[in-house]
Amino acid sequence: MTTVEQNIVNTYARLFEGLSRFARLELIERITLSLKEEDRAAHKEDKKAKEDTEFFNLFGAFPDDKTTRFED
Numbered sequence: 740m741t742t743v744e745q746n747i748v749n750t751y752a753r754l755f756e757g758l759s760r761f762a763r764l765e766l767i768e769r770i771t772l773s774l775k776e777e778d779r780a781a782h783k784e785d786k787k788a789k790e791d792t793e794f795f796n797l798f799g800a801f802p803d804d805k806t807t808r809f810e811d
Contacts, residue, residue, distance in 0.1 A: 740748075755763060 758766065
């Protein structure tokens with residue numbers, strides 16, 4: 740975590756202390772949902788990359804670092 744990020748977190752933590760219990764719970768819930776959405780998006784990208792790899796492997800495609808030319 741950078742110094743700037745630490746300062747931002749500390750500032751929000753001080754603001755957090757001034758909120759009511761209900762407001763803090765609401766904020767925590769929204770942050771949690773945001774993190775879950777990020778995880779889902781990352782998982783979806785990983786899954787797509789894996790599916791693409793599996794699809795191309797079905798056809799015996801050459802990896803990018805190999806050539807299709809035959810050498811004597």
